Amino acid sequence: MKINKIVGYQVLDSRGKPTVAAAISLTDGTTHTARIPSGASTGAHEAKELRDSGSKFEEKYYGGLSVQQAVENINKKIAPKLVEEQIDLNLVDSQLIELDPSEDHHLLGANATLAVSIAAAYADAHSQNKSLARSFNPEGQLLIPMPMVNILSGGAHANRTMDIQDVLIIPVGAKSFSQALSWIVAVREMAAKLGKEAGHVTNLVADEGGLAIAFTSIEKACEFVVSAIEKVGLKVGSEVCLALDVAATQFFDGKNYNLSTVGKSYSQSEFVEYINNLVSNQPIISIEDPFAEDDWNSWQTFTELAPKKLQVLGDDLLTTNLLRLNKAISEKSANAILIKANQNGLVTSTLNVLKQARANNFNTVVSARSGENEDSWLADLATGWNAGQIKVGSTHGSERNAKWNRLLEFEATESTKFTNPFN
Numbered sequence: 524m525k526i527n528k529i530v531g532y533q534v535l536d537s538r539g540k541p542t543v544a545a546a547i548s549l550t551d552g553t554t555h556t557a558r559i560p561s562g563a564s565t566g567a568h569e570a571k572e573l574r575d576s577g578s579k580f581e582e583k584y585y586g587g588l589s590v591q592q593a594v595e596n597i598n599k600k601i602a603p604k605l606v607e608e609q610i611d612l613n614l615v616d617s618q619l620i621e622l623d624p625s626e627d628h629h630l631l632g633a634n635a636t637l638a639v640s641i642a643a644a645y646a647d648a649h650s651q652n653k654s655l656a657r658s659f660n661p662e663g664q665l666l667i668p669m670p671m672v673n674i675l676s677g678g679a680h681a682n683r684t685m686d687i688q689d690v691l692i693i694p695v696g697a698k699s700f701s702q703a704l705s706w707i708v709a710v711r712e713m714a715a716k717l718g719k720e721a722g723h724v725t726n727l728v729a730d731e732g733g734l735a736i737a738f739t740s741i742e743k744a745c746e747f748v749v750s751a752i753e754k755v756g757l758k759v760g761s762e763v764c765l766a767l768d769v770a771a772t773q774f775f776d777g778k779n780y781n782l783s784t785v786g787k788s789y790s791q792s793e794f795v796e797y798i799n800n801l802v803s804n805q806p807i808i809s810i811e812d813p814f815a816e817d818d819w820n821s822w823q824t825f826t827e828l829a830p831k832k833l834q835v836l837g838d839d840l841l842t843t844n845l846l847r848l849n850k851a852i853s854e855k856s857a858n859a860i861l862i863k864a865n866q867n868g869l870v871t872s873t874l875n876v877l878k879q880a881r882a883n884n885f886n887t888v889v890s891a892r893s894g895e896n897e898d899s900w901l902a903d904l905a906t907g908w909n910a911g912q913i914k915v916g917s918t919h920g921s922e923r924n925a926k927w928n929r930l931l932e933f934e935a936t937e938s939t940k941f942t943n944p945f946n
């Protein structure tokens with residue numbers, strides 16, 4: 524089957540910001556579309572998303588955020604090269620690399636390359652008469668990932684109500700994905716109720732659907748979520764545990780970690796000690812970006828020091844980048860990686876990063892971005908790739924629930940197994 528037509532166009536994401544969509548039509552008359560997410564607390568080492576600010580493409584009312592340049596790259600550069608080629612994801616990605624050999628995809632824009640790459644993955648799966656997940660894992664049981672779900676939001680996603688970005692929960696004791704999801708919803712709704720009773724503002728829903736409640740310390744935020752878990756009758760530790768996304772790059776000034784809502788500043792070594800105490804005193808089983816994206820020393824010291832079972836998860840540190848992952852593997856700077864396709868720019872090279880992580884005993888967490896859309900390919904990738912874990916934000920907002928609902932669909936319609944990397 525061949526590619527008949529490729530069209531790029533601009534659509535809106537869950538924050539009302541422009542993002543790129545690509546539609547690939549095949550010679551059998553079908554069309555396969557993908558829309559691209561976008562971060563707010565983006566790492567400096569991510570692939571380059573093209574925005575129109577200051578260029579001749581800039582649209583007046585989108586505040587420099589329009590993506591018409593990336594769209595034009597799809598329509599004028601990518602489409603002419605790919606139309607009439609066989610539909611094959613590997614071929615599409617290698618041709619995208621030929622067109623833009625730069626490491627960070629800045630020539631075409633990673634938002635242009637990823638939109639085409641995901642649409643090609645869908646079209647390729649269709650040409651094999653398979654779902655996207657099944658195109659990566661054709662035989663046997665589909666392995667549904669363990670969710671890591673946002674309850675409280677701060678940082679760049681919630682107008683800095685807290686210094687850290689997320690307090691999340693992981694339903695480690697659930698026996699199925701649907702049970703896991705029901706626990707998560709119960710905890711999230713209980714947290715909203717408790718927040719309201721305590722006089723916090725709880726109608727403020729953050730970018731990922733979490734609750735934007737102001738806490739004066741990280742410990743208090745953790746204790747609050749623990750009380751919500753207990754109030755719904757679930758056991759902290761054996762059934763539901765905590766995870767944090769500290770997003771520490773956001774409050775590191777090059778020398779000190781400044782927790783401004785707490786009113787405290789820590790040197791690098793003091794912050795390593797602080798984080799180590801925090802994970803020892805709270806039921807935290809996963810900690811993401813506890814240190815800044817280039818503070819490799821603190822990462823290494825902490826990973827050495829931390830409880831061996833703790834998941835030390837690199838997001839801004841690793842940016843789904845093979846070179847940075849390899850450095851972390853050789854220096855033992857983390858033991859898990861967040862996998863975000865738009866940090867990388869292509870489906871096949873994102874999968875290569877995941878495989879390299881797995882080959883080196885790193886846990887892998889396939890993740891959404893804070894700016895999302897109604898697509899559910901993330902659930903297919905996390906499942907088809909047997910990632911073990913998935914992070915999507917909260918259970919509010921259809922851009923989040925599209926992913927959860929896709930996992931429920933797998934559970935209802937396929938032969939599946941719910942994975943638990945924390946066993």
Ligand code: 2PG
Nearest residue numbers: 561562563564565892893
């Ligand atoms: C993160 C993500 C998702 P953003 O830091 O892990 O929560 O945020 O997409 O804004 O980078």
Ligand code: MG
Nearest residue numbers: 768811812838
């Ligand atoms: Mg993060």
